[in-house]
Amino acid sequence: MTTAEHTLPMGGLLATLQSIVGSAHVLTGDDLASYEQDWRQRTRGKALCVVRPCTTGEVARVVTACAQAGVPIVPQGGNTGLVAGSTPDASGTQVVLSLRRMAAVRAVDPDNMTITVEAGCILQEVQAAAEDAGFTFPLSLGAEGSCTIGGNLATNAGGTQVLRYGNTRELCLGLEVVTPQGDLWDGLTGLRKDNTGYDLRNLFIGSEGTLGVITAATLKLFPKPAARLTAWATLPSLENACRLLAMAHQHLAAGLTGFEVMNQCALGLVDKHYPQLRVPLWQQTPWCVLIEISDAESETHARSMLERLLEAAIEEGVVADAILAENMRQAHDLWHIRESITLAQAAEGLNVKHDISIPVSQIPAFVRKADNALAAIAAGVRFVTFGHLGDGNLHYNIQAPAGADNRAFVAEFEAQISAIVYDTVRQFRGSISAEHGIGELKRDTLPQHKSPTALALMRSIKSAIDPHNIMNPGRLLSV
Ligand code: FAD
Ligand code: MLT
Ligand code: ZN
Numbered sequence: 256m257t258t259a260e261h262t263l264p265m266g267g268l269l270a271t272l273q274s275i276v277g278s279a280h281v282l283t284g285d286d287l288a289s290y291e292q293d294w295r296q297r298t299r300g301k302a303l304c305v306v307r308p309c310t311t312g313e314v315a316r317v318v319t320a321c322a323q324a325g326v327p328i329v330p331q332g333g334n335t336g337l338v339a340g341s342t343p344d345a346s347g348t349q350v351v352l353s354l355r356r357m358a359a360v361r362a363v364d365p366d367n368m369t370i371t372v373e374a375g376c377i378l379q380e381v382q383a384a385a386e387d388a389g390f391t392f393p394l395s396l397g398a399e400g401s402c403t404i405g406g407n408l409a410t411n412a413g414g415t416q417v418l419r420y421g422n423t424r425e426l427c428l429g430l431e432v433v434t435p436q437g438d439l440w441d442g443l444t445g446l447r448k449d450n451t452g453y454d455l456r457n458l459f460i461g462s463e464g465t466l467g468v469i470t471a472a473t474l475k476l477f478p479k480p481a482a483r484l485t486a487w488a489t490l491p492s493l494e495n496a497c498r499l500l501a502m503a504h505q506h507l508a509a510g511l512t513g514f515e516v517m518n519q520c521a522l523g524l525v526d527k528h529y530p531q532l533r534v535p536l537w538q539q540t541p542w543c544v545l546i547e548i549s550d551a552e553s554e555t556h557a558r559s560m561l562e563r564l565l566e567a568a569i570e571e572g573v574v575a576d577a578i579l580a581e582n583m584r585q586a587h588d589l590w591h592i593r594e595s596i597t598l599a600q601a602a603e604g605l606n607v608k609h610d611i612s613i614p615v616s617q618i619p620a621f622v623r624k625a626d627n628a629l630a631a632i633a634a635g636v637r638f639v640t641f642g643h644l645g646d647g648n649l650h651y652n653i654q655a656p657a658g659a660d661n662r663a664f665v666a667e668f669e670a671q672i673s674a675i676v677y678d679t680v681r682q683f684r685g686s687i688s689a690e691h692g693i694g695e696l697k698r699d700t701l702p703q704h705k706s707p708t709a710l711a712l713m714r715s716i717k718s719a720i721d722p723h724n725i726m727n728p729g730r731l732l733s734v
Contacts, residue, residue: 265303265348268324272306272350275316280307280356290331290351293339295601295608297696300343302329302351309356311431311439311470318468318725319437321350327728328352330464332375332406335398337608338694340463340730341406354405357470363388368476369428369445374405374469381474390476393420393512397594405469411461413690415593418645419512419549420477422690424460429473432459435466435721445473458716463692464727466720480549482557483512485586486565488577489540493619496544496644498573500615503546506564510557513547514645515593520654521641524599525592532592535578544644545593547586596641600652604661606639607653607669609676613685615647622651625679629653632675633668648689651676677704693731701731 273281282290282305291300303326308314321328327349331341343349354375361371365388372381378399385392394407396414406412408430413422420426429444432455442456459466490496496516503511522537537543546564550557561579568574580586600606613621622640629636635656642650653672655664677687677700687704688697702710710732717724717732 265324265326268320268326269304271320271324272304272317275320276306276308276313280309281305282307287351290334290353291342293342294335295337295339296605298339298342300345300349301347302343303348305331305351305353307353307356311357311433314352314354314357314433314468314470315437315439317350317352318433318435322435322437322723322725325723325725326350327725328468329727330354330405330409330468332403332409333377333398333401335402336406336410336694337610337691338688338696340410340692340694340727344729352468354403354468354470357405360384361471363476364445365389365476367445369473370476371429371443371445371471371473372404373471374403374408376404378402378404378407385476386479388476389479391479392426392474393477394423394426397597404472404474408460408469408472409462409464410692411690413643413646413648415513415515415547415590415643417643417648417690418514419509424457426475427456427460427472428475430456430459430469431471433468433470435723435725440467443471443473458720461692463694463731465717465731466726468726478551481552482550482554483583483586484548484550484554484557484561485513485580485589486546486561486577487535487580487589488544488546488565488568488574489536490542490544490574491540493542493622495573496542497615497619498571499544499546499568500644502568502571502573503564506567507548507560510548510550510560511546511645512549513545515545515642516644516649517543517545517593517596517641518638520637521596521600521639522592524603524639524654525595528599528602529595532588532595534592535589536576540575545589593641596639596650600639600654603654605665606655606661607665607672609651609653609673609680609687610642610648610689610691611651611676611680611685611687612646612648612689613680613683615644617683617685618644618647618649621679621683621685622649624682625651625676628675628679629672632671633664635659636668636672643690646689647685673700680704695730698729698731698733 357373
């Protein structure tokens, strides 16, 4: 694989880009911070320019021009990614291709239960369009007010409804993609069955902008449930949380749509930084769980199902205490607490994040082992452990001891901490990235956790599709 080399003068490229998208949509200069800084403030790059096309045709022409000039492209949606994959490097030679102006809902097909949207649609807008059409689009995550469906697809985002509906990959039926050569692949089918060779759609999903630019997608819609109910439960241990999950599967079957776990430290940070959210019961328990049920029948039915589950769990000593949201407002408030953990942790200061998955049955043993190993190397570290227990996906994050200098702590301990965490993940046959992707932050860790054969196949795919390494170089795979 060769690295992109410049073959045209940059001024010529900028003029070409301006002629394609209009000069107002080629941004240059020192005021590009929101495009150059990653969400976690881990890296700050420098773009040659930011280009904001508004049609697929414009994207294709922009990519062609960049490819001809040998200039790398960094696709960007909402820039909410957590692994530093959507911002340029520091060279000042990469073009950030922002999809945000491509935000149209192209079509809704109620009988096929699909919606076709452009890549720059904000996730919340896709959800609203589905709702307006009488359906639900179930992808849901804390960044839904600012992340785009293109970014969700490129990272194969997970979120809080995976348990019932799957991750973004499972919600997508078709894609429209501009290849690294500037060609258009129109794969926007709404087909649920199509065995006509290699699955290109699934190759682009989760490729983090390294194989092409996703410009539109056809997504699955689902019937709106008659009722949704949320409960908040306190538990003495993570073992009990796993036990409760098993009970929830038994009692609620397909009605179980969300099962999130949060430790006391995570909720304590929300309480500290957002006291107005009034986190319930957190001080009296090491763990809280948020359960959501969707019911096709009625609210009364949903309530009786959830009440029966909680009664049984309390009777068996699995759950210590529980709150059942009385209405949508209360349910929303409980979810808002859960979704605020990431922001609260960011407000507390720089931290070491891990987005791991292991079999649900092994999670308590994993946490015990990793907690003990980390406490031994850095006394007083705070374990901010939360996540999508129903998917076996934990955000196992480490914060500096209270009062310590967060930046200095991360600089001194991050490598050692992550090595221990990932080594423990390996012992449990888990993954070092459940839903956030690899980006730049985990790029150099990936080779230690993928077999040489898997890596060689991935490199072959990358060099077959993008032989000149134009698309998001240095992300996911090193060059
Ligand atoms: P960006 O950050 O702009 O880009 C992410 C990657 O996708 C980059 O590699 C970029 O090059 C590529 N990309 C973007 N658009 C395109 C395109 N059109 N074509 C090709 N490549 C493209 N993630 C989860 O999975 N689950 C969660 O629960 C979750 N919660 C979050 C909560 C908060 C508060 C925050 C800040 C983030 C959270 N995330 C979560 C991470 C993030 O929101 C997701 O990764 C999201 O899918 C990124 O979308 P985006 O539009 O912001 O993409
Ligand atoms: C979440 O589940 O809240 C997100 O994936 C974000 C995070 O890991 O902080
Ligand atoms: Zn998550």
